[in-house]
Every structure is written in C-alpha cells, then in structure tokens.
Amino acid sequence: FFYVPDLGDGARLTVTGDEAHHASAVQRLREGDALALFDGRGRVARARLLSIRARGREIEVEVYQRVLAPPPRPRTLLYTALPKGDRASVLLDMATQLGVSRFTPLTCARAAVEPRSAVPERWKRICIEACKQSRRAHLPELAPPLDIGTAAGHAATERARLLVAHPDPGARPPTASDAETHALFVGPEGGFTEGEIEHLRARGAEIVTLGPRILRIETAAVALLAALTVGAG
Ligand code: SAM
CATH class of the missing domain: 3.40.1280.10 (SPOUT methyltransferase, trefoil knot domain)
Incomplete structure (x- = not known):
C-alpha cells in the first residue's frame, strides 16, 4: 500500500522517491507484482509493477482498477x-x-x-x-x-x-x-x-x-x- 498524493487518471503512473524505494528495496517487489496506491483522500489504484529505474528510486506501474474507499466510520x-x-x-x-x-x-x-x-x-x-x-x-x-x-x-x-x-x-x-x-x-x-x-x-x-x-x-x-x-x- 503506497502513498501517492496525485494518482492522476492515466493507465500508467510513475512513482518516485521514498515510496518507490519502499516498493523496490524494502518490499522487494518485482516486475509483474501487484500493488495498491492511495492518495490519502480515499482514492485507491490497484496496479502492476512494470519497471524499476534509477536504482529503485523510480518505478512505473500499470493501473488496472480505480476504487473509492469509504472513510472510517464512525x-x-x-x-x-x-x-x-x-x-x-x-x-x-x-x-x-x-x-x-x-x-x-x-x-x-x-x-x-x-x-x-x-x-x-x-x-x-x-x-x-x-x-x-x-x-x-x-x-x-x-x-x-x-x-x-x-x-x-x-x-x-x-x-x-x-x-x-x-x-x-x-x-x-x-x-x-x-x-x-x-x-x-x-x-x-x-x-x-x-x-x-x-x-x-x-x-x-x-x-x-x-x-x-x-x-x-x-x-x-x-x-x-x-x-x-x-x-x-
Ligand atoms: N491525575 C490525573 C487525574 O486524576 O485526572 C490523571 C491524568 S491521566 C495521566 C491523563 C488523562 O487520561 C486524564 O485527564 C483522562 O482524560 C484520561 N484518563 C486516564 N486514566 C483514565 C481512566 N481510568 N478513566 C478515564 N480517563 C482516564
């Protein structure tokens, strides 16, 4: 679950910095692995990892589903x-x-x-x-x-x-x-x-x-x- 404040609307997304490093070096995700990204305002993008670049500081993902999560209740x-x-x-x-x-x-x-x-x-x-x-x-x-x-x-x-x-x-x-x-x-x-x-x-x-x-x-x-x-x- 990775924090990306701007999830855009496109089918492909580039994630950089700490979140990319977390995905590639800490969680050790590899090409083809599934991951989810959230924008902190309820939007979630389910995606697959396409490539890892810049020694793990940049990853490209393909979004295959977008959902809106309900806020915590109560x-x-x-x-x-x-x-x-x-x-x-x-x-x-x-x-x-x-x-x-x-x-x-x-x-x-x-x-x-x-x-x-x-x-x-x-x-x-x-x-x-x-x-x-x-x-x-x-x-x-x-x-x-x-x-x-x-x-x-x-x-x-x-x-x-x-x-x-x-x-x-x-x-x-x-x-x-x-x-x-x-x-x-x-x-x-x-x-x-x-x-x-x-x-x-x-x-x-x-x-x-x-x-x-x-x-x-x-x-x-x-x-x-x-x-x-x-x-x-
Ligand atoms: N000497 C203080 C008193 O008697 O109110 C203790 C304060 S306590 C360290 C900090 C806060 O935690 C309290 O003001 C209260 O809001 C809450 N609290 C701690 N223990 C509690 C308990 N057993 N029941 C209800 N509130 C508690």
Missing part, C-alpha cells in the same frame, strides 16, 4: 492534551490505525506540554506510515491546537456525541452508539480541572471512565477510540 474527532517527549507520535500512530478522522491538540490549564501552532512534519509522516500499515486510504486531518471551550463548540456544531475521559468513580465506561460523529476528549498529565469538566458538561458531554487504573494520555486516547470503533464497520 467519524471520530480526537481532542487530547499532548503527552511529553515523543509519545504524541505513539498516540498518532495508534489512533490512525484505529481510524481517527481528525486529531486536535488541546490546550488545558494543567498541561505539561504546550502544543505548537504549526502541525509538525513528523506527525504527517507518522500518519502516512500508519495508513500504509493499516491499509487505510484516508489520511486523518491534523488540526491546529484549540482551547477546551473552542474545541467543545466546534464539536457541538459538528453534531458530535461528546465523550470526556475522566477518572471519576461515578462515571460509566464508554459504550458504542449509532452516532455518526464522536468527539473524544482526553486530558493532560495533571487531569482536567473541575471548571474544564463543567464546561464540557454544559455542552452535553458524557463523562466516561476507562477503568480503575490511571492511564497515560496516549493509552487513554487509544482505549477510548477502540471502545467506540472496533465493533463498527
């Missing part, structure tokens, strides 16, 4: 505080495999990491790799950071079902529903403040528990996503 909008170090990469890798539709870093009162306004190039690469690994034809959207109030407002205008992970002994575990869009909120290392929880509640958010143990941000995000997506199409 649509999941993930809003999380950022974990420390490179654990945001782990979060994005796993969330992409689980079908997250949009990732938005949250600015929170007790956050240890302040999100940068520009989306890091590294994150885009991680999402592409996770799409290739999971054979997902739509790249997730990587949105700029938002504060909780704005994020909750956006989620509400998208008619999303809002769920907030919060280690509250009175909360119930998340349950799947037939809502088309879910907005999932995960707090920082220091947890959401009571004010932030009240803000989300006022927008109709459900407070959900992910069990008796305190999970890292990325574990909580993945557990919440999995609870809502693994049983769905």
Whole structure:
C-alpha cells in the first residue's frame, strides 16, 4: 500500500522517491507484482509493477482498477492534551490505525506540554506510515491546537456525541452508539480541572471512565477510540 498524493487518471503512473524505494528495496517487489496506491483522500489504484529505474528510486506501474474507499466510520474527532517527549507520535500512530478522522491538540490549564501552532512534519509522516500499515486510504486531518471551550463548540456544531475521559468513580465506561460523529476528549498529565469538566458538561458531554487504573494520555486516547470503533464497520 503506497502513498501517492496525485494518482492522476492515466493507465500508467510513475512513482518516485521514498515510496518507490519502499516498493523496490524494502518490499522487494518485482516486475509483474501487484500493488495498491492511495492518495490519502480515499482514492485507491490497484496496479502492476512494470519497471524499476534509477536504482529503485523510480518505478512505473500499470493501473488496472480505480476504487473509492469509504472513510472510517464512525467519524471520530480526537481532542487530547499532548503527552511529553515523543509519545504524541505513539498516540498518532495508534489512533490512525484505529481510524481517527481528525486529531486536535488541546490546550488545558494543567498541561505539561504546550502544543505548537504549526502541525509538525513528523506527525504527517507518522500518519502516512500508519495508513500504509493499516491499509487505510484516508489520511486523518491534523488540526491546529484549540482551547477546551473552542474545541467543545466546534464539536457541538459538528453534531458530535461528546465523550470526556475522566477518572471519576461515578462515571460509566464508554459504550458504542449509532452516532455518526464522536468527539473524544482526553486530558493532560495533571487531569482536567473541575471548571474544564463543567464546561464540557454544559455542552452535553458524557463523562466516561476507562477503568480503575490511571492511564497515560496516549493509552487513554487509544482505549477510548477502540471502545467506540472496533465493533463498527
Ligand atoms: N491525575 C490525573 C487525574 O486524576 O485526572 C490523571 C491524568 S491521566 C495521566 C491523563 C488523562 O487520561 C486524564 O485527564 C483522562 O482524560 C484520561 N484518563 C486516564 N486514566 C483514565 C481512566 N481510568 N478513566 C478515564 N480517563 C482516564
């Protein structure tokens, strides 16, 4: 499964650079082998390898079928505080495999990491790799950071079902529903403040528990996503 942002419309296609190298040197595809290319927006081209050139940095393929893959369902909008170090990469890798539709870093009162306004190039690469690994034809959207109030407002205008992970002994575990869009909120290392929880509640958010143990941000995000997506199409 190879990422080619512009699949064109022709019967033949030349793929260059890292994706060509991945096909020829890493996957060791040879002339006549079948492969699939995706453009990150749902278009998939099924093709056969015709030739390998430029010492594996360029391949030519013949496209024999074009299909439009459906986007992941339910649509999941993930809003999380950022974990420390490179654990945001782990979060994005796993969330992409689980079908997250949009990732938005949250600015929170007790956050240890302040999100940068520009989306890091590294994150885009991680999402592409996770799409290739999971054979997902739509790249997730990587949105700029938002504060909780704005994020909750956006989620509400998208008619999303809002769920907030919060280690509250009175909360119930998340349950799947037939809502088309879910907005999932995960707090920082220091947890959401009571004010932030009240803000989300006022927008109709459900407070959900992910069990008796305190999970890292990325574990909580993945557990919440999995609870809502693994049983769905
Ligand atoms: N000391 C913080 C607290 O008590 O809220 C723990 C924060 S935890 C490291 C980071 C985030 O993961 C939390 O804000 C929450 O969104 C989510 N989380 C972690 N464990 C959870 C659990 N057992 N149930 C629900 N949410 C959890």
